Amino acid sequence: MTAPVVIYVNGGGAPHQQDGMTAAPQSRGPLPDTFPHAAHAEILTRGGALDPHREAREFPDRWQRYIRAHFRDYASIQSAFGVCERTARKWFEGETGARGAHVAMALRQHGREAWDMLVGDEAA
Numbered sequence: 001m002t003a004p005v006v007i008y009v010n011g012g013g014a015p016h017q018q019d020g021m022t023a024a025p026q027s028r029g030p031l032p033d034t035f036p037h038a039a040h041a042e043i044l045t046r047g048g049a050l051d052p053h054r055e056a057r058e059f060p061d062r063w064q065r066y067i068r069a070h071f072r073d074y075a076s077i078q079s080a081f082g083v084c085e086r087t088a089r090k091w092f093e094g095e096t097g098a099r100g101a102h103v104a105m106a107l108r109q110h111g112r113e114a115w116d117m118l119v120g121d122e123a124a
Contacts, residue, residue: 059118064094066117070110081105 071077077088081102090096098106106114 059097060094062118063091063097066106066110066114067091069117070114080109 067077071080071092074085074088074092077083077091078085081088081098083091083102087096091098103118106118
């Protein structure tokens with residue numbers, strides 16, 4: 001007979017043995033205070049659950065307000081985010097929102113002001 005395979009889940013803790021029988025996952029207790037990080041905590045503590053459909057529906061309008069507040073034309077949008085003219089136009093006209101990487105770039109460029117426009121209470 002071969003030795004059982006030991007699998008460590010989530011970087012440590014109690015091992016799960018696999019020897020023909022599947023062990024039930026072990027509870028590791030509540031997540032540490034560092035998760036979710038401050039940005040998520042702020043969203044989650046606003047009262048009530050988030051509606052992902054509403055967030056997706058409203059985000060292009062929030063992104064458009066952010067874009068129009070900080071960029072004067074398509075060329076400045078293209079330069080700041082490395083996007084094509086078509087994307088810059090769609091953002092400026094509010095036809096589409098942005099991908100996560102572009103949101104991160106906005107937060108790095110305009111910090112708390114971008115956060116408030118895109119995610120904060122002002123956005124709601």
